[in-house]
Amino acid sequence: MKRNEKKNQTPHSIFVVEGEGDTQFWTKIGAAWPHQDGKGFNIQLSCMPLNGRLVVREPKADAEAGR
Numbered sequence: 001m002k003r004n005e006k007k008n009q010t011p012h013s014i015f016v017v018e019g020e021g022d023t024q025f026w027t028k029i030g031a032a033w034p035h036q037d038g039k040g041f042n043i044q045l046s047c048m049p050l051n052g053r054l055v056v057r058e059p060k061a062d063a064e065a066g067r
Contacts, residue, residue, distance in 0.1 A: 016049035
């Protein structure tokens with residue numbers, strides 16, 4: 001993917017999620033841009049989590065979930 005193509009796409013959001021159920025806490029730590037062929041992603045993280053799990057969400061799903 002060319003760098004200028006990345007700017008034209010809405011990125012997926014990357015979160016680290018700690019806890020379960022009502023006690024889970026979501027922290028946005030980066031973004032992911034899908035490859036043009038749809039077979040992968042370019043990922044940019046602002047930090048590296050030491051625990052929890054990574055969750056990648058589509059842009060529309062983020063807005064609906066209020067994240």
